[in-house]
Amino acid sequence: MATQAPSGKVPRQTGRVKSDGFHEGFLRHRNFYWLKFASILSLIVIVAYMIIDVEPRHNGGSWYGYTLGTIGAGLIIWLTTLGIRKRNMTPKAWSLKAWTSAHVYLGLSLIIVATLHTGFQFGLNVHTLAYVLMMIVIISGLFGIFAYSTLPQQLSFNRDQVTETQMLESLRAIDRQLHDAAQPLAQNYAALVRESLEQDPFADGLRARLFRSYPNCATRRVHAELRQATRNRVNIGNDPLERVDGLLERKSSMLARVRRHLQIKALLEFWLYIHVPITFALIAALIAHIISVFFYW
Amino acid sequence: MSFIIRHISTTADGRQIIRPTTLATRQIYIGRDSACEIHLADLGVDMRHAKASILDGGKLLVEAQGNLGFDADGRSVQSVTIDPAVGGELRFGSHRLNITREDGNVVIAVERIAAVSDSADTKDVSTVFQLNGLLPGRRPAAWALIAVTLALFLIWPIYTYATSHGVKTRDAGFHADTMWTSGNLSQSHKSLENNCQACHVNKFESVTDKTCLTCHKDDAHEHADPARQGQSMAPKGFGDKVERMFEASFGIPEGRCVECHSEHEGAGHMEPTAQKFCADCHADMKTRLPDTKLGSAGDFGIDHPQFMPAITVGFDGNKRLTRRAVLDGPLTENNGLKFPHDVHMSKTNGIARMAQTMKAEQGWGNSLACKDCHTPTADGTRFLPTEMEADCAMCHSLAFDKIGGTIRTLRHGKPEQVIADLRAFYRSTGPERPINLSSMARRRPGEYAATETAFDFAAGARAWPGQADEAIRAVFTKGGACYDCHVVTPTLVGGWQVQKVVQPDRYMNKGWFDHDAHKQESCTSCHAADTSKVATDLLLPNQKSCRTCHVGGTGESLIAVKKPVESTCGMCHDYHMDGGAPWDAKAGQTRSGQGSVRPPPTPNTVTTSASPYRSVRFGVQLARK
Numbered sequence: 001m002a003t004q005a006p007s008g009k010v011p012r013q014t015g016r017v018k019s020d021g022f023h024e025g026f027l028r029h030r031n032f033y034w035l036k037f038a039s040i041l042s043l044i045v046i047v048a049y050m051i052i053d054v055e056p057r058h059n060g061g062s063w064y065g066y067t068l069g070t071i072g073a074g075l076i077i078w079l080t081t082l083g084i085r086k087r088n089m090t091p092k093a094w095s096l097k098a099w100t101s102a103h104v105y106l107g108l109s110l111i112i113v114a115t116l117h118t119g120f121q122f123g124l125n126v127h128t129l130a131y132v133l134m135m136i137v138i139i140s141g142l143f144g145i146f147a148y149s150t151l152p153q154q155l156s157f158n159r160d161q162v163t164e165t166q167m168l169e170s171l172r173a174i175d176r177q178l179h180d181a182a183q184p185l186a187q188n189y190a191a192l193v194r195e196s197l198e199q200d201p202f203a204d205g206l207r208a209r210l211f212r213s214y215p216n217c218a219t220r221r222v223h224a225e226l227r228q229a230t231r232n233r234v235n236i237g238n239d240p241l242e243r244v245d246g247l248l249e250r251k252s253s254m255l256a257r258v259r260r261h262l263q264i265k266a267l268l269e270f271w272l273y274i275h276v277p278i279t280f281a282l283i284a285a286l287i288a289h290i291i292s293v294f295f296y297w
Numbered sequence: 298m299s300f301i302i303r304h305i306s307t308t309a310d311g312r313q314i315i316r317p318t319t320l321a322t323r324q325i326y327i328g329r330d331s332a333c334e335i336h337l338a339d340l341g342v343d344m345r346h347a348k349a350s351i352l353d354g355g356k357l358l359v360e361a362q363g364n365l366g367f368d369a370d371g372r373s374v375q376s377v378t379i380d381p382a383v384g385g386e387l388r389f390g391s392h393r394l395n396i397t398r399e400d401g402n403v404v405i406a407v408e409r410i411a412a413v414s415d416s417a418d419t420k421d422v423s424t425v426f427q428l429n430g431l432l433p434g435r436r437p438a439a440w441a442l443i444a445v446t447l448a449l450f451l452i453w454p455i456y457t458y459a460t461s462h463g464v465k466t467r468d469a470g471f472h473a474d475t476m477w478t479s480g481n482l483s484q485s486h487k488s489l490e491n492n493c494q495a496c497h498v499n500k501f502e503s504v505t506d507k508t509c510l511t512c513h514k515d516d517a518h519e520h521a522d523p524a525r526q527g528q529s530m531a532p533k534g535f536g537d538k539v540e541r542m543f544e545a546s547f548g549i550p551e552g553r554c555v556e557c558h559s560e561h562e563g564a565g566h567m568e569p570t571a572q573k574f575c576a577d578c579h580a581d582m583k584t585r586l587p588d589t590k591l592g593s594a595g596d597f598g599i600d601h602p603q604f605m606p607a608i609t610v611g612f613d614g615n616k617r618l619t620r621r622a623v624l625d626g627p628l629t630e631n632n633g634l635k636f637p638h639d640v641h642m643s644k645t646n647g648i649a650r651m652a653q654t655m656k657a658e659q660g661w662g663n664s665l666a667c668k669d670c671h672t673p674t675a676d677g678t679r680f681l682p683t684e685m686e687a688d689c690a691m692c693h694s695l696a697f698d699k700i701g702g703t704i705r706t707l708r709h710g711k712p713e714q715v716i717a718d719l720r721a722f723y724r725s726t727g728p729e730r731p732i733n734l735s736s737m738a739r740r741r742p743g744e745y746a747a748t749e750t751a752f753d754f755a756a757g758a759r760a761w762p763g764q765a766d767e768a769i770r771a772v773f774t775k776g777g778a779c780y781d782c783h784v785v786t787p788t789l790v791g792g793w794q795v796q797k798v799v800q801p802d803r804y805m806n807k808g809w810f811d812h813d814a815h816k817q818e819s820c821t822s823c824h825a826a827d828t829s830k831v832a833t834d835l836l837l838p839n840q841k842s843c844r845t846c847h848v849g850g851t852g853e854s855l856i857a858v859k860k861p862v863e864s865t866c867g868m869c870h871d872y873h874m875d876g877g878a879p880w881d882a883k884a885g886q887t888r889s890g891q892g893s894v895r896p897p898p899t900p901n902t903v904t905t906s907a908s909p910y911r912s913v914r915f916g917v918q919l920a921r922k
Contacts (some may be wrong), residue, residue, distance in 0.1 A: 065542035175414030197414035280439035284446035
């Protein structure tokens with residue numbers, strides 16, 4: 001959501017638009033233009049639902065039901081095209097930011113349009129399946145909005161101006177130093193240090209990343225064991241074990257930062273693994289829904 | 298013979314740097330200790346891990362010094378003998394030692410083959426921080442979900458359709474096209490729930506009337522001439538026009554059964570016909586159908602014709618002839634009875650007094666009430682016809698004789714039987730013998746009166762049978778038991794004709810009324826019986842009376858109503874009329890502000906009668922002798 005799109009009579013620029021210093025994200029885009037648009041759309045649809053007298057009751061098969069269904073299906077298809085659109089950046093009125101803004105707010109108005117389309121008739125059938133899939137996509141999208149609007153700040157705060165490459169590099173540096181510092185150690189201590197060195201910081205699964213849960217962290221365990229073994233020894237300054245202890249401490253704190261980084265990045269990415277595939281399941285269910293309705297007219 | 302040690306290291310760009318060292322000794326140590334000849338900076342290696350010695354004959358013996366072994370040509374060993382001429386490979390921790398022979402010397406090439414740590418291993422910084430590989434890819438997942446969804450919810454049901462096309466009843470198992478249902482079927486169609494093909498006959502073809510009529514052979518009929526019905530319909534709104542346009546373009550005819558009888562609206566009764574369906578035609582019908590005899594009926598509260606009860610005008614044999622009369626003012630109907638309601642309901646007259654004396658016996662109040670004579674039907678919807686024996690005879694007795702403890706009564710409803718019984722009575726009995734004619738009494742001179750009595754008795758006894766005619770005439774004429782309540786006329790052949798009594802159970806056969814639903818009202822709040830002086834008064838309430846509570850389906854009314862009951866057409870009328878309650882009435886109604894819903898009467902208990910009136914009976918009454 002890089003830059004602000006030109007609005008009003010500001011002369012159009014070609015190429016990348018320079019920021020005026022105030023970042024206007026996709027949520028605030030054009031002073032909430034799409035929020036207003038989507039709200040008005042929802043309001044019209046709700047008022048029409050209440051005014052229009054469908055007998056015996058509202059459902060998807062009345063003329064208003066068909067209208068809402070057509071609007072809803074059109075919205076779903078258009079919302080899906082964000083995936084195509086985002087691969088082509090343009091800075092103009094239909095900039096990617098404008099598109100994303102519309103995607104978010106029109107996507108939310110789909111809750112109203114589709115729910116009224118159902119006429120609140122739900123059951124164990126393909127029609128409700130399409131509705132449920134749509135709601136899963138919208139709710140995961142809501143999480144995406146939350147993630148995109150709050151997590152980048154935390155990510156930046158946690159990185160503390162360190163890039164991912166630098167993070168990895170500093171881990172390597174600590175490992176090299178550990179390796180060197182452990183050279184004079186007796187075999188039992190050397191084996192412990194080797195466990196920490198052989199630990200892959202990226203090996204743990206999705207659960208570990210999302211919840212920052214690493215109960216079997218080798219570095220932490222080795223550090224604790226080393227402390228346990230040396231607790232009765234006098235600190236004599238140049239004992240290689242003291243150096244190793246210090247290095248393990250540094251490695252632990254570096255790992256903590258890497259893991260927080262991994263967690264935030266996983267949260268930023270994870271919802272898309274639901275949002276995108278379920279969108280396609282939804283489109284398939286939508287096709288089945290529409291065909292079935294006219295197949296058994 | 299000596300050792301040549303070659304340390305091989307690789308630069309970042311893949312170049313190899315080899316540092317050779319020559320050791321003129323036959324024995325060297327391998328270990329992490331820097332004092333070892335082959336020093337391996339490897340935490341997987343012991344301080345003094347192994348000793349390598351050149352044996353006589355040129356072979357090399359490598360022996361582990363501690364508990365940790367090493368790998369020789371892939372096998373884990375404690376000691377090994379290698380012929381350098383053949384060559385061999387040893388592995389200590391992350392280091393590989395390659396042994397060869399060159400110019401009589403043992404050459405050991407030392408190379409680190411694994412990174413110092415895992416993090417130092419090759420890692421792609423562009424992917425390692427992402428979720429790639431931890432979750433199934435989005436694209437394959439999307440394709441898989443599309444395939445599964447289409448297969449389960451589109452292809453499978455279509456296959457089911459194709460294989461059950463034309464089948465009458467499918468087996469009870471699962472059929473995939475039931476996943477396409479948009480809601481449960483109503484109670485009456487529940488058996489079709491597993492048989493989609495019963496109604497959805499051809500693919501992409503809407504349900505046709507023909508399909509409905511395969512089962513509804515007898516009970517479905519046209520409401521009116523379709524042409525006239527079409528003409529009387531109100532013009533469509535925009536949305537309906539568009540819908541019709543779409544339907545027409547797909548060849549769907551207008552006015553199908555399913556347009557009103559929408560299905561898949563959930564289990565339970567089918568939805569009642571909505572007011573709009575009636576009002577579309579019946580409101581201002583004259584403007585579109587000038588020759589119609591029907592009044593405009595758009596909404597009960599504001600636009601409904603006055604009630605037109607069918608009142609009795611005569612008889613054709615046993616068939617009751619009726620005429621519909623507008624209930625604008627008081628109407629009269631000759632039902633064959635002489636029955637003043639006001640006298641019977643008075644709280645002060647002799648009847649009230651009589652009611653008080655019979656209070657304990659009959660369970661009455663201080664005067665007669667409606668319920669003392671009128672019995673509701675089992676479901677409470679209507680009233681049973683009053684019965685002479687059950688509802689009148691407790692006061693209007695037909696007893697005429699007593700033999701022992703048995704009372705003989707005249708047969709109500711059978712005038713010929715009455716006449717026969719009376720004749721038999723006079724034939725078989727004599728006049729009662731006066732007490733002063735006791736056979737035990739002694740006759741004394743001068744007792745003239747007794748002689749007189751005996752004389753009279755003898756004369757009376759002789760003339761006794763002749764009194765039957767007189768008694769019969771007395772019963773059927775003014776002052777007689779029959780004449781009191783019935784209209785009796787003498788016939789030319791010397792008999793008596795009692796006019797038929799008619800007690801219709803319904804006056805309005807196009808509408809429907811449930812007394813049970815009006816329990817909270819007193820009878821007289823609708824039926825002015827307490828002031829009715831003659832039996833010919835038609836005690837039906839008119840529309841104005843109903844409108845004191847009932848407002849239209851839209852809540853509109855001509856007068857202010859405190860607790861309005863919203864009444865759509867369906868509350869009293871039904872499209873396919875029969876004796877039963879309309880759908881809407883069956884579903885129960887709430888009186889706003891009260892919040893109580895009357896449970897719908899069981900459909901089977903609603904009184905139905907093929908004949909427009911329940912019974913026509915004779916009634917005859919005989920004066921007490």
